[in-house]
Amino acid sequence: MAKVDTSLVAHLPLFAGVTPEALDEILREARSARYPKNSAIFEQGADAQSFFLLLHGHVRAAKTTPTGEQIVVRYVAPGETFGLAMAIGAARYPATAIAVDDSVVLIWPTSAWPRLVERFPSLAANTLQTVGTRLQESHTRILEMSTQQVEQRVAHALLRLAKQSGKKLDQGIEIDFPISRQDIAQMTGTTLHTVSRILSGWESQGLVESGRQRIILRNPHGIVVLAERSADSGAV
Amino acid sequence: MAKVDTSLVAHLPLFAGVTPEALDEILREARSARYPKNSAIFEQGADAQSFFLLLHGHVRAAKTTPTGEQIVVRYVAPGETFGLAMAIGAARYPATAIAVDDSVVLIWPTSAWPRLVERFPSLAANTLQTVGTRLQESHTRILEMSTQQVEQRVAHALLRLAKQSGKKLDQGIEIDFPISRQDIAQMTGTTLHTVSRILSGWESQGLVESGRQRIILRNPHGIVVLAERSADSGAV
DNA sequence: GTCCCGTTTTGCGCTATCGCAAACTGCGAG
DNA sequence: CTCGCAGTTTGCGATAGCGCAAAACGGGAC
Numbered sequence: 001m002a003k004v005d006t007s008l009v010a011h012l013p014l015f016a017g018v019t020p021e022a023l024d025e026i027l028r029e030a031r032s033a034r035y036p037k038n039s040a041i042f043e044q045g046a047d048a049q050s051f052f053l054l055l056h057g058h059v060r061a062a063k064t065t066p067t068g069e070q071i072v073v074r075y076v077a078p079g080e081t082f083g084l085a086m087a088i089g090a091a092r093y094p095a096t097a098i099a100v101d102d103s104v105v106l107i108w109p110t111s112a113w114p115r116l117v118e119r120f121p122s123l124a125a126n127t128l129q130t131v132g133t134r135l136q137e138s139h140t141r142i143l144e145m146s147t148q149q150v151e152q153r154v155a156h157a158l159l160r161l162a163k164q165s166g167k168k169l170d171q172g173i174e175i176d177f178p179i180s181r182q183d184i185a186q187m188t189g190t191t192l193h194t195v196s197r198i199l200s201g202w203e204s205q206g207l208v209e210s211g212r213q214r215i216i217l218r219n220p221h222g223i224v225v226l227a228e229r230s231a232d233s234g235a236v
Numbered sequence: 237m238a239k240v241d242t243s244l245v246a247h248l249p250l251f252a253g254v255t256p257e258a259l260d261e262i263l264r265e266a267r268s269a270r271y272p273k274n275s276a277i278f279e280q281g282a283d284a285q286s287f288f289l290l291l292h293g294h295v296r297a298a299k300t301t302p303t304g305e306q307i308v309v310r311y312v313a314p315g316e317t318f319g320l321a322m323a324i325g326a327a328r329y330p331a332t333a334i335a336v337d338d339s340v341v342l343i344w345p346t347s348a349w350p351r352l353v354e355r356f357p358s359l360a361a362n363t364l365q366t367v368g369t370r371l372q373e374s375h376t377r378i379l380e381m382s383t384q385q386v387e388q389r390v391a392h393a394l395l396r397l398a399k400q401s402g403k404k405l406d407q408g409i410e411i412d413f414p415i416s417r418q419d420i421a422q423m424t425g426t427t428l429h430t431v432s433r434i435l436s437g438w439e440s441q442g443l444v445e446s447g448r449q450r451i452i453l454r455n456p457h458g459i460v461v462l463a464e465r466s467a468d469s470g471a472v
Numbered sequence: 473g474t475c476c477c478g479t480t481t482t483g484c485g486c487t488a489t490c491g492c493a494a495a496c497t498g499c500g501a502g
Numbered sequence: 503c504t505c506g507c508a509g510t511t512t513g514c515g516a517t518a519g520c521g522c523a524a525a526a527c528g529g530g531a532c
Contacts, residue, residue: 063375069383073375088368094375117361124360125353131367132324138374139299139309139330145381146425147305150489180509189382194489196511212498212509386519417480430519432481448479448528 009106012079013130014053017122026116026123030106035099037178041083044096048085050107054078057103058165058177062186063095072186074134075100075177077165086110087127101177145189153188154198155227158208162217171209173220178213245342248315249366250289253358262352262359266342271335273414277319280332284321286343290314293339294401294413298422299331308422310370311336311413313401322346323363337413381425389424390434391463394444398453407445409456414449 006023009015015023032055035041041052044064059076073095076082085093108116117124144153158175166173181192181199188195199215202208207223209216217223242259245251251259268291271277277288280300295312309331312318321329344352353360380389394411402409417428417435424431435451438444443459445452453459 063379065379065383067383071379071382073378084368087364088372089365090368090372094372118357121354121357121360124357124364128323128360128364128367129325131364131371132320132326135367135371135374136324136326136330138371138378142309142374142377142381142425143299143301143307145378146307146422147301147303181511182509186382189378191490192510193491193512196509197489200511416478427520428480429482429521432479433519436481446480 008055009053009079012053014081014123014126016126018120022120026120027106029112029116030108032104032106035103035105037099037102039099041097041099041103041105042093044094045092048083048091048093048110050083050109051081051086051113052083052097052108053081053106055104055106057099057101057105059103059105060098060100060183061095062098070186071189072183074137075161075165075179081127081130084127084131086113087131100179150188150190150194151198152227152229153190154184154195155223157184157187158215158217159220159223159227162220166217169216172216172218174214174216179215180213244291245289245315248289250317250359250362252362254356258356262356263342265348265352266344268340268342271339271341273335273338275335277333277335277339277341278329280330281328284319284327284329284346286319286345287317287322287349288319288333288344289317289342291340291342293335293337293341295339295341296334296336296419297331298334306422307425308419310373311397311401311415317363317366320363320367322349323367336415386424386426386430387434388463388465389426390420390431391459393420393423394451394453395456395459395463398456402453405452408452408454410450410452415451416449 006020006027009027010020010023015026018026030053035057041059042048042050044062054076056078058078059082061073061076061082062070063073064070076097082097083093085091144156148156161175161179162173165176167176181195185192185195199208199210202223203210205222207217207219207226209218242256242263245263246256246259251262254262266289271293277295278284278286280298290312292314294314295318297309297312297318298306299309300306312333318333319329321327380392384392397411397415398409401412403412417431421428421431435444435446438459439446441458443453443455443462445454
């Protein structure tokens with residue numbers, strides 16, 4: 001059984017207000033696992049047997065319609081929890097989780113959750129906070145989809161990704177995991193074609209540099225301007 | 237100080253697993269208030285001084301953009317909590333709450349939350365469940381906005397309203413509070429014009445009967461069919 | 473009973489974005 | 503080094519739904 005170093009996770013929001021001894025106890029219930037790039041961690045509709053904490057890598061949570069269309073619910077960054085179906089009393093995962101990079105996760109059995117919460121009430125409070133924040137973000141996303149045009153939505157999405165998982169380079173900020181046009185389309189409610197056109201346009205204006213599953217924001221501020229433009233003044 | 241009858245609220249999800257004595261103690265921290273139709277309960281951006289439980293009436297939670305556009309986050313039905321900003325650690329309300337009918341609410345000071353949660357951990361667990369469910373609904377809404385046409389989205393929205401707050405009549409199901417075309421537009425990410433056209437169409441097909449801030453589903457099943465149609469076969 | 477205002481309906485032109493199709497390209501496998 | 507494919511780019515026609523404008527409607531106030 002892999003031993004997890006408490007110091008690596010002690011500072012995470014999930015464990016705020018948890019004593020080192022308690023943390024130790026909590027971690028003893030978990031096992032860790034490695035998922036190679038592009039492998040599925042769990043599938044939408046499957047029994048929610050576990051919940052997860054991402055240690056390394058990046059995970060994409062996506063939801064699929066009966067007719068096969070997908071949206072990206074979110075990208076999970078290291079330090080974040082996912083697969084919290086048990087927290088909402090769901091027996092099955094409402095989305096699919098795919099490792100987009102080689103990833104390492106901690107895994108707790110869902111069955112351990114009630115006991116953990118009882119022993120360490122901060123866990124529930126911390127999780128509530130996390131889920132609440134996600135709910136707000138979700139509302140913001142709905143607001144954007146209702147009121148903004150595609151270009152602004154894409155701009156916002158990239159800025160969020162940059163904030164969450166951006167790697168600072170001399171020439172700008174790079175999204176630190178492989179992400180395709182299709183992925184961005186599924187985050188913003190549009191098509192990969194439209195995303196491609198938009199990024200091409202931005203590239204020719206020097207706002208971004210991009211390639212196969214790779215995006216660098218060369219001029220983040222310029223993108224902020226685009227994101228905030230209230231749908232009037234035209235461009236080139 | 238208004239005395240609240242515990243028996244009226246004991247069965248609510250929020251209080252699952254709470255003993256009658258504990259419930260009594262919890263309710264002692266609350267006061268109740270009445271809000272007349274169309275009055276604001278709190279405004280987006282205001283200090284989150286309280287959180288609420290709706291006893292009677294209906295409340296609309298709406299979010300406004302800097303440029304003044306609005307979306308309806310949700311309609312609150314009796315028995316549901318709202319204004320839970322403290323649960324996510326927000327100091328200000330992320331949305332505005334308006335009573336759409338004369339409404340009665342229980343009000344707790346936000347400052348009481350930490351103490352209540354400490355004494356009654358089920359409250360945190362129950363709230364987590366509620367917020368988690370809302371998060372899922374929110375994701376479903378995003379999925380719909382991304383993949384469905386306006387008519388289907390409106391169909392889904394009405395069906396949800398009917399389920400949550402429908403009053404059964406001989407001639408169908410009536411949405412049990414005043415709701416305008418504009419409101420529905422703000423729930424589905426479209427314009428009141430488009431909603432009006434859609435409802436006119438449905439009315440002439442006998443699917444609904446509607447008027448000023450009033451909608452009756454005459455043929456709920458027909459609307460289910462519309463909602464599930466995967467964007468192909470046309471109509472009149 | 474009459475007036476007024478908020479809500480709803482409807483027409484019409486416009487355009488952002490989709491959807492399909494086809495060509496191109498860079499990376500990884502072997 | 504070369505091949506093959508997933509990912510990307512781009513063109514072009516089609517259209518759902520928007521935005522504006524104006525008229526009709528209905529219910530409450532007085």
